[in-house]
Amino acid sequence: MRFSSSLLGLYGLLSASALAVAQPGDTDFMSVRENLAKDYESEGQIPTEKYFTESSFHYHYDGRFADQPLPDDKVTPHLSALIQTYLSTMSSIGAETWIMHGTLLSWWWNQKIFPWDNDLDVQISEPTIHFLAEFYNMTEHHFDLPGVDGGRKYLLEINPNYVVRSEKDRLNVIDARWIDTSSGLFIDITAVRKDEARRQRGETEALMCKDRHHYQESQIFPLRDSYFEDVPVKIPYSYTWLLEEEYGPRALTNKNFQGHNFNEDSKIWEHTKRSVKRFLRRGWRMSDLPTRSANNQPLVRMDAS
Amino acid sequence: MASYDSDHELGDPYYHATTQPSSSSRFARLSRPLIDSVRNGWQSSPAYRSLSSSPENSKHTGCVQIALSIIAAPRFRRYVLVYFVLFLLGWAGWAMVLYPRLEERGALLHALDPASKAEVGGWFGSNSLPQFDDLTHIRTLDPSLVPVARIEVDQLLKKIEFSTTDGDHLILTGDIINKGPDSAGVVDLARKLGASCVRGNHEDRILLLRHEMVTMNTLLTGDEKNVKLHEPSEKEAKERALARSLSDDQARWLEACPVILNVGLVQGMGQVVVVHAGLVPGVDLEKQDPSTVMTMRTIDLNTHVPSESTEGMSWAKMFDKHQSILHSSLKSSHADPRSQTTTVIYGHDAKTGLKIRTYTKGLDSGCVKGGKLTALVIEDGGKQSLVQVSCKQDYSKDNKEKKEKKDKKDKKAKKAKKDD
Numbered sequence: 238m239r240f241s242s243s244l245l246g247l248y249g250l251l252s253a254s255a256l257a258v259a260q261p262g263d264t265d266f267m268s269v270r271e272n273l274a275k276d277y278e279s280e281g282q283i284p285t286e287k288y289f290t291e292s293s294f295h296y297h298y299d300g301r302f303a304d305q306p307l308p309d310d311k312v313t314p315h316l317s318a319l320i321q322t323y324l325s326t327m328s329s330i331g332a333e334t335w336i337m338h339g340t341l342l343s344w345w346w347n348q349k350i351f352p353w354d355n356d357l358d359v360q361i362s363e364p365t366i367h368f369l370a371e372f373y374n375m376t377e378h379h380f381d382l383p384g385v386d387g388g389r390k391y392l393l394e395i396n397p398n399y400v401v402r403s404e405k406d407r408l409n410v411i412d413a414r415w416i417d418t419s420s421g422l423f424i425d426i427t428a429v430r431k432d433e434a435r436r437q438r439g440e441t442e443a444l445m446c447k448d449r450h451h452y453q454e455s456q457i458f459p460l461r462d463s464y465f466e467d468v469p470v471k472i473p474y475s476y477t478w479l480l481e482e483e484y485g486p487r488a489l490t491n492k493n494f495q496g497h498n499f500n501e502d503s504k505i506w507e508h509t510k511r512s513v514k515r516f517l518r519r520g521w522r523m524s525d526l527p528t529r530s531a532n533n534q535p536l537v538r539m540d541a542s
Numbered sequence: 543m544a545s546y547d548s549d550h551e552l553g554d555p556y557y558h559a560t561t562q563p564s565s566s567s568r569f570a571r572l573s574r575p576l577i578d579s580v581r582n583g584w585q586s587s588p589a590y591r592s593l594s595s596s597p598e599n600s601k602h603t604g605c606v607q608i609a610l611s612i613i614a615a616p617r618f619r620r621y622v623l624v625y626f627v628l629f630l631l632g633w634a635g636w637a638m639v640l641y642p643r644l645e646e647r648g649a650l651l652h653a654l655d656p657a658s659k660a661e662v663g664g665w666f667g668s669n670s671l672p673q674f675d676d677l678t679h680i681r682t683l684d685p686s687l688v689p690v691a692r693i694e695v696d697q698l699l700k701k702i703e704f705s706t707t708d709g710d711h712l713i714l715t716g717d718i719i720n721k722g723p724d725s726a727g728v729v730d731l732a733r734k735l736g737a738s739c740v741r742g743n744h745e746d747r748i749l750l751l752r753h754e755m756v757t758m759n760t761l762l763t764g765d766e767k768n769v770k771l772h773e774p775s776e777k778e779a780k781e782r783a784l785a786r787s788l789s790d791d792q793a794r795w796l797e798a799c800p801v802i803l804n805v806g807l808v809q810g811m812g813q814v815v816v817v818h819a820g821l822v823p824g825v826d827l828e829k830q831d832p833s834t835v836m837t838m839r840t841i842d843l844n845t846h847v848p849s850e851s852t853e854g855m856s857w858a859k860m861f862d863k864h865q866s867i868l869h870s871s872l873k874s875s876h877a878d879p880r881s882q883t884t885t886v887i888y889g890h891d892a893k894t895g896l897k898i899r900t901y902t903k904g905l906d907s908g909c910v911k912g913g914k915l916t917a918l919v920i921e922d923g924g925k926q927s928l929v930q931v932s933c934k935q936d937y938s939k940d941n942k943e944k945k946e947k948k949d950k951k952d953k954k955a956k957k958a959k960k961d962d
Contacts, residue, residue: 331758332770347670362772431773442775454775459750461833462675472672474747477834478850486847491663504670 287408288396292421297356299414303421315420316350320357321468322380322391322527323415323424327361328469329529332369334361334426335460335471337450342480342488344465344472347504353495357424359415360446360457366412366428370395377418380527388530392416402430403447410448429457452479468526649855650863653843654823666846667825676753678741680827681800698931699735702919713803715889716742716818716836719796720784721910729792739799742818742890743836751778752785752793761786801832810924812865812883812901819890820857822848823864839891852893858902861886865901887918898928909933 292300307315320340327334336344338358343351350357361369374395381388394416398409413426427446435443435451442454456479460471473479480489492499497506612618652658659665704710712735719725721744732739741749755761760768774782788796804827805814815821820838821830824846831848840854841847848857865883872879889906891897896916897904907930909915914930921927 330770333772344672345669348672364769364771364773368769429772442777454778455747458772458774458778459747459754459781461750462753463672469675472674474750475833475837475850477831477848478837481847481849486666486842486845486849487663489847490666490668490845492668493663499668501668 282401283403283405284398284401284409288398289394289409289411289414295355297423298421299416299423300421302416302418307420307422311420312355312422313350313352315417315422316354316357317466318380318382318385318389318527319391319415319417319422319424320350320359320466322378322389323359324465324468324470325527325529326378326391326393326415330369330373332361332365333460333471334359334365335457335473336360336465337427337473337479338483340465341473341476342484344463344470345476345480345489346499347506348463348465349505350466351495352497352506352508355422358427359424360427360429361413363428363430366395366399366426369393369413370397370399379530381530382527388527389417389419392418399428401447404445404449406447410446412447450483646855646859647863649843650860651867653846653855653860654864654867658844662844664845665824666822666842666848667829667831671829671831674832676749676797677746677832678798678800679832680802680804681798682804682806698915698917698929701931702917702929704735712737713805713816713887714739715816715887715905716740716799717744717889718742719788720744720748720781725784726787726789726792729788729795733792733795738803738816739796740803740816740818741796741799741801741836745796745799746833746836747781748785748788749793749797751782752788755782755785801835802827802830807881808885808920808924810880811885811920811926812880814885814887814920816887818888819850820848820888821861821884821886822846822857823861837890839894856894858886858888858897858899858904862899862901896928896930 290300292298292303294300294304295306298306306312320336324334336358337360339351339354339356340358343349343354373393376393378391378393379388380391392415393413395413396409396411398406399412401409410427411425412428415424415426417423427448427450429444429446429452432440432443432445432451435445440453444452444454444457452473456475457473459474461474461476463470463472477489492501493509494506496509498509499505500507613622699712704712712732714732714737716739718728718732718739722728739745752761758768801817802821803816805816808814815827818836819834821827821835822838822841834848834850837850838848838857839852840849841857841860842849843855843860846860865885869879869883872882876882883901885901885903887903887905889904891904892906892908892911892913894904894906895913896907903918905916905918907914907916910933912933914932917929919927919929
């Protein structure tokens with residue numbers, strides 16, 4: 238009860254703040270633009286408030302949906318369902334998204350989430366964040382999960398400050414979240430934008446994110462098709478170089494990490510001390526994948542499972 | 543002493559002006575044996591003192607004079623010059639050639655030493671290789687293919703008397719499209735010749751884009767205004783146009799080009815493998831990361847992680863060293879150690895240009911930028927020769943207007959006359 242009323246309150250709050258941000262004129266930016274998204278907020282309009290907050294008990298949980306972190310052995314299955322549902326939703330919407338940072342590194346090693354990870358990072362392009370904000374903000378997506386009674390509800394929430402393109406907006410570097418409303422775990426979604434400042438200095442392919450990561454267009458596009466946690470995923474074009482640049486070459490070779498050892502034969506990160514049961518249990522079958530609940534998708538096209 | 547002195551004085555007018563005999567010494571001479579008068583007075587005499595140091599001075603002067611005269615001698619000057627130049631050459635040879643080579647050799651040996659693997663926590667290639675859709679990772683050459691030709695490619699093939707009826711087979715080292723002015727023409731030519739190819743980074747990009755267009759159903763309609771996708775950069779827009787211009791047949795042929803083409807055993811070359819950019823030494827072909835195989839130039843000495851950067855140790859040098867170590871370790875135990883080694887034929891690195899080593903053959907000689915088009919011709923019995931044709935112009939500068947020109951960079955023709 239408390240949960241649903243807080244969600245309702247949140248809706249009200251969000252629509253209010255979304256209205257407040259979409260103020261620059263009477264007409265919405267997205268409906269009047271002729272080319273693709275390029276909206277410049279002057280630097281005087283840098284937001285002073287943080288939109289997405291972390292819970293008081295753990296920085297990777299949304300405090301609106303949980304009051305305590307999950308037990309250790311439940312984290313990875315929850316994250317796995319989180320990314321599977323996110324990727325499947327984006328693919329059925331037709332929105333372009335790809336994995337990055339730690340998630341890309343874990344994909345590189347064995348196409349599975351690192352057993353010690355408790356967050357996931359994905360990116361989308363700037364036109365896509367505008368598109369999602371316009372049509373999919375605050376949409377709930379219900380999925381039936383094998384072994385989960387009643388399935389889970391996921392929420393796509395866009396940070397209304399996504400229209401602020403400046404890196405100076407340090408409070409709102411995350412442009413959107415895909416939230417598991419059952420546990421409070423979430424995926425950080427950041428938009429990759431054309432870096433006009435660097436482009437003016439002659440770097441014609443410069444891209445940036447508000448979290449101060451910089452890329453070149455040809456490092457990310459064209460995206461590759463691969464698999465992560467047994468579902469199709471898009472991978473940035475130069476994945477090896479991106480990982481080398483971000484984490485150094487040793488991240489691609491060091492088999493001892495965070496108390497885990499990479500078993501070259503089983504291709505699994507095994508806990509150096511505890512038993513490996515937890516990871517062996519995580520073999521996936523096709524029937525283990527989450528499926529979108531048939532009666533709860535007014536906004537999403539039904540062409541993918 | 544007076545007489546002694548005066549004798550001295552008389553005998554040697556040189557000293558006359560400087561001796562000052564006293565009257566008391568004259569008296570003493572009369573009352574004492576003469577021997578008593580004999581002393582080494584000259585030693586204490588300040589007059590002689592100036593003289594006593596003069597022999598050294600004169601010696602010095604002599605040395606300096608001798609030195610000066612030697613230096614002044616033309617022959618000496620010549621020798622000094624010659625030795626100086628020799629020294630400089632020796633030093634330069636050491637500092638610029640020998641020392642870096644020894645250092646590089648040491649670094650390579652250390653990098654390839656299995657003992658250093660544990661030190662750095664592991665080498666590249668232990669991950670579970672990701673699977674990609676529509677990407678042929680590895681393919682073994684089917685030795686029954688048929689081929690004939692245009693401008694540079696034509697010329698080159700004529701020069702090597704390429705004839706498919708004789709069982710010759712052409713293998714292209716990749717980047718056959720999106721570089722020269724007539725990408726589709728090169729693909730058609732290669733198809734007509736029944737050539738083999740490997741996937742270069744340019745094919746990779748174009749095919750990925752085309753694949754995306756096919757799955758999103760935008761191959762014919764265009765997707766410039768798709769609000770769910772990123773806005774293509776100028777470069778990507780051109781690539782998209784090229785991807786659209788390819789026919790289904792051309793695309794299918796290109797898609798069948800593997801990242802790694804295993805040619806198989808060639809006498810005198812061991813196992814021959816063709817890739818676009820390079821291979822990480824010590825990693826099985828099946829475990830080579832496809833994106834790096836299409837783009838690598840250098841390699842990290844500690845971790846063996848390849849990089850597309852031009853700064854650092856060339857992957858080919860390391861691969862060559864790795865194979866030569868393998869070869870020498872097999873010498874005693876194996877009848878034909880060369881058959882156990884791998885020779886890599888690659889393109890990609892136009893900046894370094896033609897680079898032929900024992901186990902690595904870099905053939906990109908920059909045709910598109912007005913360089914040369916190179917073919918490595920391998921005949922029966924493994925006899926190798928290089929054939930080059932000059933490329934007419936810098937296509938990279940004006941490839942917009944010159945659509946009719948047919949060119950291709952970087953090919954490898956393999957004239958493998960079938961034994962059967």
